[in-house]
Amino acid sequence: MSTASTLESTFSAETYFATQPPPVSLDQDILGVREFVQRHARTGRKVVLVTSGGTTVPLELNVVRFLDNFSAGTRGATSAEYFLKAGYAVIFMHRQFSLQPFSRHYSHSTHPFLDFLEVEQGTIGTSGSEGAYISVKPSERTQLLEVLAAYKTVQKAGTLHTLNFVTVNDYLWLLRAISQELSVLGRDAMYYLAAAVSDFFLPRQKLSEHKIQSGKGSLHIEMDQVPKILKPLVSDWTRGEGFIVSFKLETDSSLLVPKACAALARYGHQVVIGNDLHTRKHQVIFVSPSPKTSSSLQGNSDEQHFEQVWLRIDPADKNKEIEEDIVAELVVRHRAWAGLRSMT
Amino acid sequence: MSTASTLESTFSAETYFATQPPPVSLDQDILGVREFVQRHARTGRKVVLVTSGGTTVPLELNVVRFLDNFSAGTRGATSAEYFLKAGYAVIFMHRQFSLQPFSRHYSHSTHPFLDFLEVEQGTIGTSGSEGAYISVKPSERTQLLEVLAAYKTVQKAGTLHTLNFVTVNDYLWLLRAISQELSVLGRDAMYYLAAAVSDFFLPRQKLSEHKIQSGKGSLHIEMDQVPKILKPLVSDWTRGEGFIVSFKLETDSSLLVPKACAALARYGHQVVIGNDLHTRKHQVIFVSPSPKTSSSLQGNSDEQHFEQVWLRIDPADKNKEIEEDIVAELVVRHRAWAGLRSMT
Incomplete structure (x- = not known):
């Protein structure tokens, strides 16, 4: 594997959005965000955009293989919970199937909820009727009650809006659209960019339509650089007013x-x-x-x-x-x- | 992106295992499988190895980026449940965080369990004491009781043994070791190879130690072919006796x-x-x-x-x-x- 210096493959943010197609759900996603932002703008609540999880770079149009960035989404999902607790409204833009606030406490792999549910026989709740019912193991009750209560409070207050992305292309289009919506809040908006975003991508124009066939020797992949979007995010999309937090992982x-x-x-x-x-x-x-x-x-x-x-x-x-x-x-x-x- | 014909990068299964390091948990994993196989061999129960989910190919030793194969693990997790129902003992070898039997019904994204739990006040179970307790929404009770009952039955019978892999290297080493253990069952063992396995890999000897730096133009990756391991699996590891089912996804x-x-x-x-x-x-x-x-x-x-x-x-x-x-x-x-x- 080698990293070569070529200039041919440098996309500016402008060229990127002019040549790469938007995700199909973009318009629908924007409407949801707009409604959420306007609702909280009316009450003066601060809003934070939390991005979370890794982006993918598909190698095929009918995608079987993709490049991914390592991230379970722990940083983003955990931070979102603390922002909610601090009174923020949170737009949680995360990689599909990565961790989410609240449910993150019950990973199917490390803390599966089926393990702490039990089937019992007896009186069901306050109904007075008899039968099989499901109960929570005593050792898990306190934490689950706490998580559930926080979750229900947030649902009732309508302070969490969740969207998801898969590819780096989804991510870039969504980030631009959401930050433009959020910019109406000026300095009351925060951008907490915790997602692990690919530095490289394959332009749509270079993608194979079908699964790349093996059996023909080694695989060569050449990827272009993803444009640096912090510059337009800071200067243009948020008009220099957003409070912007980026991450460096090394x-x-x-x-x-x-x-x-x-x-x-x-x-x-x-x-x-x-x-x-x-x-x-x-x-x-x-x-x-x-x-x-x-x-x-x-x-x-x-x-x-x-x-x-x-x-x-x-x-x-x-x-x-x-x-x-x-x-x-x-x-x-x-x-x-x-x-x-x-x-x- | 191009697929070139080169012969230099062809690993046989033998060369592969002689040059690529085993995962650190391999010995421990083998002991667990051995105990499981011997226990079921004594009762004459048939055993199936189900592989599930996609393998990764890390691009760095301190892994930030990796190539992945698209798979949520639905085929493998669902099939494992039906094999258990049919009386098989199941070795479920799956990609970390991919779907698993039973919990697959409650994906945090599409069917989150927190959404169907409620906090209520009243008499707690048969204890007679009063307080906050957690109950399951009536509309979800029937399915959850069914899934829970099946899960508890399997746990009690000890018929499900779960292991996980992340990289294609983990996968290859585990598959070889497990099939060698399972071969003592001769024709009573089935191999249900539903995992989405990469056709390409990066030999340890070619890996970057640290995160590949961007900012130097485009990224070039050249990968070698993964050896075809069905041949030794059929002829050597299972001695021609295993009932072997492979998958083709196109x-x-x-x-x-x-x-x-x-x-x-x-x-x-x-x-x-x-x-x-x-x-x-x-x-x-x-x-x-x-x-x-x-x-x-x-x-x-x-x-x-x-x-x-x-x-x-x-x-x-x-x-x-x-x-x-x-x-x-x-x-x-x-x-x-x-x-x-x-x-x-």
Whole structure:
């Protein structure tokens, strides 16, 4: 495998959207988001877009094989729960079948709900009738009651709107459309981009129609670069007003800070959260423009211009999730960002 | 993207296992399977290995990106349930987080269990104490009681053994080890190979250690062919005695029968089940050696030597799953195959 330097395959965001077809459900999805945003705009509730899970790059039109980015969706699903708890309305845009808020506590693989349900004989509820009924094992009742209560509260309040994507193309079209809808909220909107997005894609024009046949030797795949969409997201789609949080995941920790600074300098957004694949559940670094120098920052990735704050939790504490602290920190920073509105 | 003809990258099964490292949990997994097989061998129960879900091909050692094969695991998980119902012991070897028997009815995306649980106040079960308790919505009770009862029966009987894989390398090592364990059952063992296995892989020796960096133009990936393991599975690992069912998935239907016949001629096993990506939930074709000509079949893929039987169900009937008919047909054929033992 090799990574070669060719320029022929560079798509700008503009070229991308002009040449790649939108997902069929896009118009329907936009209507749902618009209704959700307008409803919360009326009450002054802040809204956060949480993206979550990995995107795919199909190798065939009738897709059998695809490139994927590793992500169960834990960061996004967990953070969404804490944003809801903090009073935000949440647009949860996630990879189909990745983890979701609330149900994430009951993975079919690691904590299957069928294991803690029991069939019993007796009086059913308050009905007074006799028969087989289903009960929850005593050891699981407290947690399930808590999760269920939070879930029902959110459903009743209508503060969670869920959409899903599969391919990187779905993701890009949805992100653009949702951020344009959300931009009516100005500084009250946050963008929490936790999805693991492919850096490469196969333009529709290069896709095989049918399953690639084996038996003819090795497989060669050549992919084009996905356009850098943070730039238009910051400058155009959200008109420079959204509070935008992006993520950097690396396996080589020494790259985290330099890459985070370079991204902030290039795109001009508010926070990069850096995490290492192996320690991401108990430590992350917040990199953001230093308040003193932020006005003249753009284009300068010198590390001294950026504030670096580590958030760490005790890896041994099974009752603590780092997303609780990440969200608490962001809520404070977002409040400050939104407060600046009245002064400008 | 192009598929080129090169011979340099052809691994035999032997070379593959001599050069690619086994998964770390292999020894532990083998012990579990051995205990399971021996327990059922003592009672004369037939055992089926069901493989299910798609395999991945990691592009990096510290894996962020991987190639995947499309499969939710529906075929395998559903079939496993019907095999259990038919009295088989089932080794369910599936892709981590893909669908599993029983819990498959409650996908977090399409049928989330939190949606049909309710929090109520009243007398809790037979305890006589008062408080908040969890109840199941009346409309869901019948199905959940049925699924739960079947699940508890299987747990009590100890007839389901579950293991999981992620990469195609995990899959190959596990398949070899399990089939060698299962071979002690001779003709009483069935192999139901429903997993969607990659035809290509990246040898460990060619893997990047860290996340491939973007920003350097397009991505080139060159993959080697996965060795054809049906040949050693049939001839060596199961000593020609296992009842082996493989699957062909195509998006171009015209390829199904010729490819199924070619596989049977090449590998000498019992059944290929052909399915088209778009119609796989309501029709499949069983291709098998014709009884009249099967003795001199090997190497001859002429379609007249093969029996073709379509199984179809009504796509409008939501209460019928085609796996019920697939398994019923295989149980009959396996009984005939196992019965031949006494005559040889």
